[in-house]
Amino acid sequence: xxxxxxxxxxxxxxxxxxxxxxxxxxxxxxxxxxxxxxxxxxxxxxxxxxxxxxxxxxxxxxxxxxxxxxxxxxxxxxxxxxxxxxxxxxxxxxxxxxxxxxxxxxxxxxxxxxxxxxxxxxxxxxxxxxxxxxxxxxxxxxxxxxxxxxxxxxxxxxxxxxxxxxxxxxxxxxxxxxxxxxxxxxxxxxxxxxxxxxxxxxxxxxxxxxxxxxxxxxxxxxxxxxxxxxxxxxxxxxxxxxxxxxxxxxxxxxxxxxxxxxxxxxxxxxxxxxxxxxxxxxxxxxxxxxxxxxxxxxxxxxxxxxxxxxxxxxxxxxxxxxxxxxxxxxxxxxxxxxxxxxxxxxxxxxxxxxxxxxxxxxxxxxxxxxxxxxxxxxxxxxxxxxxxxxxxxxxxxxxxxxxxxxxxxxxxxxxxxxxxxxxxxxxxxxxxxxxxxxxxxxxxxxxxxxxxxxxxxxxxxxxxxxxxxxxxxxxx
Ligand code: GLU
Ligand code: MG
Numbered sequence: 001x002x003x004x005x006x007x008x009x010x011x012x013x014x015x016x017x018x019x020x021x022x023x024x025x026x027x028x029x030x031x032x033x034x035x036x037x038x039x040x041x042x043x044x045x046x047x048x049x050x051x052x053x054x055x056x057x058x059x060x061x062x063x064x065x066x067x068x069x070x071x072x073x074x075x076x077x078x079x080x081x082x083x084x085x086x087x088x089x090x091x092x093x094x095x096x097x098x099x100x101x102x103x104x105x106x107x108x109x110x111x112x113x114x115x116x117x118x119x120x121x122x123x124x125x126x127x128x129x130x131x132x133x134x135x136x137x138x139x140x141x142x143x144x145x146x147x148x149x150x151x152x153x154x155x156x157x158x159x160x161x162x163x164x165x166x167x168x169x170x171x172x173x174x175x176x177x178x179x180x181x182x183x184x185x186x187x188x189x190x191x192x193x194x195x196x197x198x199x200x201x202x203x204x205x206x207x208x209x210x211x212x213x214x215x216x217x218x219x220x221x222x223x224x225x226x227x228x229x230x231x232x233x234x235x236x237x238x239x240x241x242x243x244x245x246x247x248x249x250x251x252x253x254x255x256x257x258x259x260x261x262x263x264x265x266x267x268x269x270x271x272x273x274x275x276x277x278x279x280x281x282x283x284x285x286x287x288x289x290x291x292x293x294x295x296x297x298x299x300x301x302x303x304x305x306x307x308x309x310x311x312x313x314x315x316x317x318x319x320x321x322x323x324x325x326x327x328x329x330x331x332x333x334x335x336x337x338x339x340x341x342x343x344x345x346x347x348x349x350x351x352x353x354x355x356x357x358x359x360x361x362x363x364x365x366x367x368x369x370x371x372x373x374x375x376x377x378x379x380x381x382x383x384x385x386x387x388x389x390x391x392x393x394x395x396x397x398x399x400x401x402x403x404x405x406x407x408x409x410x411x412x413x414x415x416x417x418x419x420x421x422x423x424x425x426x427x428x429x430x431x432x433x434x435x436x437x438x439x440x441x442x443x444x445x446x447x448x449x450x451x452x453x454x455x456x457x458x459x460x461x462x463x464x465x466x467x468x469x470x471x472x473x474x475x476x
Contacts, residue, residue, distance in 0.1 A: 026074050032111050033073035040124050041066050045116055050077060050107050050128040051244060053142060055452040056088045057323055057376040057476065059244055062107055066124070069109070076106025076131060084140040084448040087455045088324060088376075088475050095451035097444035098140050105138050106131045113241050118207035119252035127241045139444040142380035143237065149387035149440065150236050156394070158302075159283045161367075162239040162383055166229040166246050167221055167274040167375065169267045170197070170259040180267060180473070182225035183259055193220035193227075200257040201227075207249050213242055222336075223272040233279060233367070236387065240379035243276075247375070263375035264476040265322070265330040269465040273330030275337060276375035278321070278382060279355075281367040282306050282390070290356070291366035296403065297345060297356045298366065307343070307368055308400045309393015310386055311352050314341050314372065315420055316434035318427040319453055320385045321373030325424045325460040326472040330374055333409040333419075338371030340408035342417040343400060349407045351420060372420055376476050381441075381449065388440035424457050 024032070040048070048069050051061045060083055064072050084098045094100060109126035117123045130138040137144045153160060171180030186192025194201060201218060208215050214232035221228045229250070231242055251261040266273040282289045282303050293300030299307070310317070322331055333339045336348045343352035351372040357365030373382055408417050421427040431437060431450065438446045460468045 029108075029111065030070050030074040033070040033109075036111060036114055037066050037069040040069075040114075040116060043116060044122060045124045046122045047124070048072070048109065048114070049117075049123060049125045050109050051125065051248075052079075052083075052107065052128050052130060053244060053378045053380060054083050054086050055142070055378060055381070055449045056086055056456065057378050058086070058088065059248070060086070062128075072107075072109055073111060076108045077128075078104045079107045079130065081105050081138070081140065084445075085451050085455075087452060087459060088472060089459060091455070091459070093451050093455035095444075096447040098448045099451070104133060106133065110143075110241075113238075113245075115211050115245060117249070117252065118210035119203070119249055119256060125245060125248065127244060139442050140448055142378055142384070142445070143240075145441055145445055146237055146240060146380040146384035146387075149384040149391070152391055153387060156391070157284055158391075158394075160236050160383075160387055160390075161233040161281045161283060162236050163231050163233040163279045164239060164243045164379055165275065165277040165279070166231070166243065166250065166263070167276070168227060168247070168250055168261050168263045169223060169225045169274065170200075170227065170254055170261055171225055171267075173258055173260045180225065180260070180262075184225065186220065188222040189220050197257075200253065200259065203256065204229075204250060204253045207253050208246060211245060211249065213246055213249075221272075224268065226272070226274070230279075233281065236383045237380075240383055243379040260474070262473055262476060264469075264473050265324055265326045265374040265376050266465075266469050267473050269329065269469045272335050273337065274375050275330070275371060276321075276373050276377055276379075276382075277338075278370040278373050278386065279367045280370070280386065288363040288366050290368065291363040296400070297354055299354075301397075302394060304400055305394045305396075305398045306390035307352060307354075307393070308398035309391070309396070310370070310389045311341065311343055311400065312393065312398065313389035313434065313436065314351055314370075315427065315430035316437055317382075317385050317389060318372065318421055319424075319431035319449065320437075321370065321377045321382045322427065323378070323424075323453060323456075324374075324376040324472060325456055325463075326468050327374050327376055328421070328423050328427075329465050329468060331372060331420065331422070334407065336371065337374075339420055339422075340404070340417050341420050342404040342408055343368075344404045344406075347404060347406070349409065350404055376472075385437060385440070388436060392436050423461075424453060425461060428453050428457060
C-alpha cells in the first residue's frame with residue numbers, strides 16, 4: 001500500500017496528483033517546463049495550447065503564452081468544472097455532482113506530450129490533466145479515469161496497446177449550414193483522390209511526422225471527400241492523446257489548404273460515416289495475448305476473456321464510444337460500422353473484428369478492432385471504459401460466443417445476432433443499467449456523461465436525420 005509523502009501533501013493545487021501522473025513535484029515540473037519553454041521560444045513558439053476533451057467529445061482549450069508555461073506546469077490554469085456538462089452545441093446542462101457556474105479547476109499540462117505544432121506555426125500543444133484547487137484529482141477528469149484503468153490492468157500484470165483509426169471528410173470551405181462541396185470527386189479508395197489532394201496529403205504526412213506521430217497508413221476512404229489515417233499502437237493514454245493531436249493536425253493542415261475538416265459520425269445523411277475504430281491488443285510483458293494461445297485463432301484464455309467482457313458490455317459502452325444522436329445514423333448495417341453485437345475473423349460487419357495478423361508478421365500485429373465507435377467519442381473515456389469492461393471479463397473468465405463469419409444482416413431469423421442499440425436513447429438505457437461503468441468511472445463522471453447524453457438526446461432526438469447531420473457536421 002502506498003503512502004503519501006510530505007511533499008505530495010504539501011504540493012497543493014495542481015500538485016498534479018502524484019499517485020496518478022508522472023509523479024513529479026511542483027518544483028520538478030516547473031524546472032522541466034522552464035527548459036522546454038526556453039527551447040520552444042527559441043524555435044519561434046509564442047503560445048501553448050492546453051487541451052482536454054469534454055464529455056460531448058469536443059476538445060476544449062485554454063492557451064498560455066510560452067513564457068507562462070512554467071507557471072502553468074507548476075500551478076495549473078483555471079478552467080470551469082461546468083465544461084463537464086457542455087453539450088455539442090455549447091449549451092450547458094447540469095448533473096448530480098457537476099454543473100453550475102461556480103467553482104474552478106486547474107488544468108495542468110502533461111509535459112510528456114508537449115509538442116510543437118507543425119501546421120500551426122508559433123504554437124505548441126500539451127494535453128491537460130484536471131485538478132481541484134486543493135490539488136486533488138478532479139473526479140470528472142477523463143484522463144485520470146483512463147489512468148486508473150491502466151493502473152488496474154497493471155495490477156494484474158497486463159498492458160493494453162491501442163490505436164484509434166482516424167476517418168475524416170474534407171470539404172471546400174463554405175458557410176456553416178451549407179451541404180459540403182468536395183475538393184475531389186475521385187472514386188472510393190481511388191488514386192484520383194491522392195492525385196487531386198496530393199499537396200494537402202503530403203503536408204499532412206510531414207506535419208504528423210514532425211510531431212513524432214508514427215503513421216502506418218493513409219488512404220482515401222469510401223465516402224465523398226473521406227480519408228483515413230492509421231497510427232502505430234501505443235499505451236492507452238498515449239493513444240488517446242495521439243488521437244487528439246492527429247485530429248487537430250488534420251484540421252490545421254486542411255485550413256492551410258482552404259479545406260474544412262469534419263470527423264462527425266455522419267457528414268451526409270445516408271452516406272457512409274466517419275468511424276473511430278479502436279484497435280487493441282492485450283499484453284503480458286513482451287507477450288501479445290492475442291496470438292499463440294490455444295483458443296480460436298490463437299487467442300489465449302486471457303485475451304478471449306477480455307474481449308468477451310468488452311463484447312458483452314458493448315451496448316452500454318456505446319454511450320462512450322458512439323455518444324451522439326448522429327452516431328446512430330452512422331451505426332447501421334452494411335456500412336462497415338459494426339452495428340451487430342458479435343465478433344468474427346476479419347469481419348467488417350461485426351462490432352468486434354478479430355485481426356490475427358499475417359503469419360509472417362510476428363505477434364505484434366495481432367489485435368481486435370472495435371468498429372462500432374466513432375470520432376465523436378472522447379478517446380480517454382472510450383478506451384478507459386473498454387479497459388474496465390475487458391478487465392471485468394477477465395475477472396469472470398468470460399468466453400466468446402460463436403463466431404459470426406459473414407454479414408450478420410443476412411443471417412436467417414433463427415440464427416440472428418443482436419443489433420447494437422439503434423438510437424442514443426437505447427444506448428443511454430444500457431448505460432444506466434451498467435453498474436460496472438458507474439463503479440469504474442465514479443459517480444461524478446458517470447453522472448456528468450449521463451447528463452450530457454440525455455441533453456443531446458433531448459436536443460436532437462426527435463429531429464429528422466438531415467437536421468441532426470446539419471447540426472453536428474461541423475461541430476466535430
Ligand atoms: N467508414 C466506416 C465507418 O463508419 C468504416 C470503414 C472501414 O472499415 O474502415 O466506420
Ligand atoms: Mg476506414
